[in-house]
Amino acid sequence: MSARSPQPATALIAEDEAPQRRALHEQLLQAWPGLEIVAVCEDGVSALEAATTHRPTVAFLDIRMPGVSGLDVARAVVEQGGLVVFTTAYDDYAVRAFDAGAVDYLLKPVQPARLEQAVARLRERLQERRAGADGPDLHALIDGLESRLRPQGERLIRWISASAGDSVRMFGIDEVLFFQAQEKYVRVVAGSGEGVIRTPLKDLLAGLDPDAFWQVHRGTVVRVQAIDRVSKNELGRHSLSLKGHAERLPVSGAFLHRFRGM
CATH class of the missing domain: 2.40.50.1020 (LytTr DNA-binding domain)
Structure with missing residues (x-):
């Protein structure tokens, strides 16, 4: 019997700015033709609900959103075995997200070539998982990122x-x-x-x-x-x-x- 082909990857997009949300949706469809986008959300609460309902393979999350932060949504995605890419308009947040071990980050406005690079890394990580390779502890890495970004003083x-x-x-x-x-x-x-x-x-x-x-x-x-x-x-x-x-x-x-x- 031939081996079963892996299930198609699914994705969640969460971005509170409508133009950026539409652009990322369209660019993802081009950069990853086989990807099924199961939810496109405009705030953190709806993104958290969608993450729980759809259990996406990957999530593209704005770090700062109304209601619930992208970090909280990331925890729910990771809890269910998904991978995370953070999007941000701020260079320092982007670098911190990347340093904290998120799969990748995208600086807004998202450039198509940079998105293609992020997609390639995601697909590589998914292949490694199917092969049984252990990845980083994303729970701990997200906690570390939150501790660096939380309000101080x-x-x-x-x-x-x-x-x-x-x-x-x-x-x-x-x-x-x-x-x-x-x-x-x-x-x-x-x-x-x-x-x-x-x-x-x-x-x-x-x-x-x-x-x-x-x-x-x-x-x-x-x-x-x-x-x-x-x-x-x-x-x-x-x-x-x-x-x-x-x-x-x-x-x-x-x-x-x-x-x-x-």
């Missing part, structure tokens, strides 16, 4: 000034249990009370320590130390409970990888 949020009825309450960031998007506002819940702010959730995430706060749903960011447990109901939906707080928070399937081994 004065860029981290220390205090939250939130409206509470007719007054303004000040919450130290260490008091906050979770943030929850609600229409035009974001709800800030602490052990001592709550309030609302107008800062979008995606902007808040840029100033939060990713080791201290996790996004667990499109509209929810929670303090890791406040999480008690994650459970699944009879409909297969997940939610988490907090220590010393009665409210339960939904957990999207796209973020369940955060709780492996918890």
